[in-house]
Amino acid sequence: MPRILLPALLLFFACHSARKPSADASAVVFAERPKNIILMIGDGMATPQISAGLYWKGAGKSVWEQFSVVGFHKSHSSDEKVTDSAAGATAFSCGQKTFNGAIGVLPPDNRPCRTILEELDARGWATGMVVTCSATHATPASFIAHQDIRAYTESIAEDYLNTELDCFIGGGSGYFDDRPDKKNLLDTLKKRGYVIRRGTGFSRLPLDGEAPFMLFTAEREPPTASATRRYLPEATRKACQYLQKRSPKGFFLMVEGSQIDWALHANDRNWLKAEMIDFDATVTAALDFARTDGNTLVIVTGDHECGGTSLNPGESKQTFRPGFASRMHSAAMVPVFAFGPRAELFSGIYDNTAIYNKMWTALGNGSGPAK
Numbered sequence: 441m442p443r444i445l446l447p448a449l450l451l452f453f454a455c456h457s458a459r460k461p462s463a464d465a466s467a468v469v470f471a472e473r474p475k476n477i478i479l480m481i482g483d484g485m486a487t488p489q490i491s492a493g494l495y496w497k498g499a500g501k502s503v504w505e506q507f508s509v510v511g512f513h514k515s516h517s518s519d520e521k522v523t524d525s526a527a528g529a530t531a532f533s534c535g536q537k538t539f540n541g542a543i544g545v546l547p548p549d550n551r552p553c554r555t556i557l558e559e560l561d562a563r564g565w566a567t568g569m570v571v572t573c574s575a576t577h578a579t580p581a582s583f584i585a586h587q588d589i590r591a592y593t594e595s596i597a598e599d600y601l602n603t604e605l606d607c608f609i610g611g612g613s614g615y616f617d618d619r620p621d622k623k624n625l626l627d628t629l630k631k632r633g634y635v636i637r638r639g640t641g642f643s644r645l646p647l648d649g650e651a652p653f654m655l656f657t658a659e660r661e662p663p664t665a666s667a668t669r670r671y672l673p674e675a676t677r678k679a680c681q682y683l684q685k686r687s688p689k690g691f692f693l694m695v696e697g698s699q700i701d702w703a704l705h706a707n708d709r710n711w712l713k714a715e716m717i718d719f720d721a722t723v724t725a726a727l728d729f730a731r732t733d734g735n736t737l738v739i740v741t742g743d744h745e746c747g748g749t750s751l752n753p754g755e756s757k758q759t760f761r762p763g764f765a766s767r768m769h770s771a772a773m774v775p776v777f778a779f780g781p782r783a784e785l786f787s788g789i790y791d792n793t794a795i796y797n798k799m800w801t802a803l804g805n806g807s808g809p810a811k
Contacts, residue, residue, distance in 0.1 A: 468730075473804050474737035474781040475690030478680065478726045479532065479795075481579055482719050483525055484701030484746030486774045488762070492749065493716035495757045503723045507740075507777040509784055513792040514773055515744045518547055521771045525701065526590040528743030528792060529582035533557065535796030535808055543578065543596060544586040552586035556796060557692055558603050559809055566606045566686035570675045572662050572718075573698035574612025575600065575654075579743065583694055594619050601628060606652045606686050609675045610698075613638060613656035629654065640671040642678050649685030664699055666714035672697065673721040680729045680736075690735070695722060704747035707764040712749075730780050737780040737802055739795065745772040 482489070494502040517527035518537035530538045530545075534553035538546050546553050561567045569580050576585075576593040585599035597615040600608075616625040626636050635646050635653040645653050655675075663669045676695050683691035697719035703711035723740055730736040748765025755761065776795065778786035782802035786795075800808035 469734055470781045471735045472781065474735055474802055476680075476684070476692070476733065476736040477690075477799055477802070478676075478693045478695065478730070478736060478738045479799070480695045480697075480723060480726060480738065480740040481529070481532070482697045482700050482716075482740070482742045483573075483579060484704045484744065484769070485697070485716075485719070485742035486745035486770075486772050488745070488749035488751060488772075489700060489704070489712070489716060489742070490775060491751055492712070492760075492762050493720055495751075495760065496713050496717060497720060498758050503720050503727065504777065506727060507779050507783075509778040509787050511776040511778070511787045512773040512789045513741065513776055513795060514790070515792050516771055522769050523744050523771075523792075524590075524769065525578035525743050526582055529579040531792040532743070532795050533583045535793050535800075537791070537793060541590050542588060543581045543590050543592075544584075545588055550588050554809070555583050556799060556808070557583040557605075557694065560692045561603055561605065564687055564689045566683040566689075566691040567603075567693070568605065568607035568679050568683050568691065569610065569694045569696075570608075570672065570679050571610035571694075571696040571698050572665075572669060572672055573610060573696065574615060574658070574661055575608060575610055575656075576612050576615045577661075577698060579696045579698065580608075580610065580694065594621065597625055598623075601625065604652065606691075607679055607682060608654045609657065609671070609679060611656060611658035611660060611662040614659040618659070626654075640669075640675075642674070645678075645682075647678060647682045649682055662699075664703075664711055664714065665718040666711050669718075672718055673725045676722050677725040677729065680726070684733070695726065697722065700742075701746050704749065704764070705767050707747060707767055709761055712762070727779060735781065737778065737782060737799075739786060739799070740777040741795065742774045743792075745770045745774060 515523050517523040517540050519539045524540040527538050527540045533555035557567050571580050576596040578590045581596045585596040593615050637655045700715045726738050730738045746769050750763045776786050785798040
């Protein structure tokens with residue numbers, strides 16, 4: 441039975457027709473340029489997964505239909521047609537292609553590249569990350585660490601000591617205090633003024649903006665959305681409010697729906713559904729903040745497609761069972777959704793590295809600092 445390509449075609453034409461703001465966007469008075477950027481990454485998420493999430497959402501307007509601009513990026517890495525999450529995230533964070541497995545380093549000599557998070561942090565912006573994986577996993581690591589191989593998790597954790605990140609919410613406390621080398625990086629962070637908490641509650645965090653914090657939701661990897669994990673939407677909302685108080689210049693927040701990819705590698709439909717619904721609620725939280733604030737650019741994309749996911753005929757819209765062609769990543773183009781000041785920059789088709797350049801252009805800094 442042939443695969444159904446209609447959702448991909450519809451979104452392709454949407455990227456050319458969505459230059460005019462939607463009804464939702466036109467009701468908001470945006471600043472000329474953003475002070476804040478929220479970059480949201482659905483790991484493994486491309487057109488098929490977004491289409492599935494839209495149908496699973498059911499009645500009412502999907503969050504994906506609320507964006508004023510849609511584009512596409514080409515996700516290949518420097519050495520292969522199909523990227524992994526490390527090279528994909530490094531393209532977003534540094535604006536250059538790198539090889540699969542690389543965390544914040546570039547070919548041919550594996551030199552470190554300064555990420556947008558590191559650069560904005562150095563310039564006085566508040567910075568944060570909220571994820572559903574460990575702090576040392578490929579996507580968050582690629583915004584703050586510099587390692588040749590993504591599996592060097594203990595070294596990646598040490599790299600967190602080199603940038604004054606304002607807040608982190610996600611898993612991985614064990615990589616900081618339960619290490620083969622017996623170092624306790626959490627004690628080091630505490631000495632530097634960080635509030636360290638464990639769990640998924642926000643009541644004991646310095647949300648008034650008075651201190652940096654790390655909230656570890658698991659010792660290693662957090663549970664799935666189909667099990668007990670529920671924190672991502674509220675954590676995103678709290679992080680935005682907190683970061684807004686941390687610096688008058690603005691903030692940069694990276695949010696990842698990390699386990700969309702894991703569900704796709706497992707070809708697990710129920711897990712995928714739970715992750716997509718959770719990410720939908722998380723994007724909704726970010727848009728709610730951006731509408732109220734007026735100074736915030738929200739960008740939502742994936743780093744690559746995974747699973748060769750297809751939506752096949754013969755089932756109802758909400759009870760369908762997506763099919764999978766593989767358990768690996770693919771080179772399919774990935775949608776980019778944008779909302780807020782300078783969102784129009786993200787229309788069209790471009791390399792994944794252009795997202796970095798477009799963020800700097802939105803902030804009024806051309807294509808970014810010299811690399």
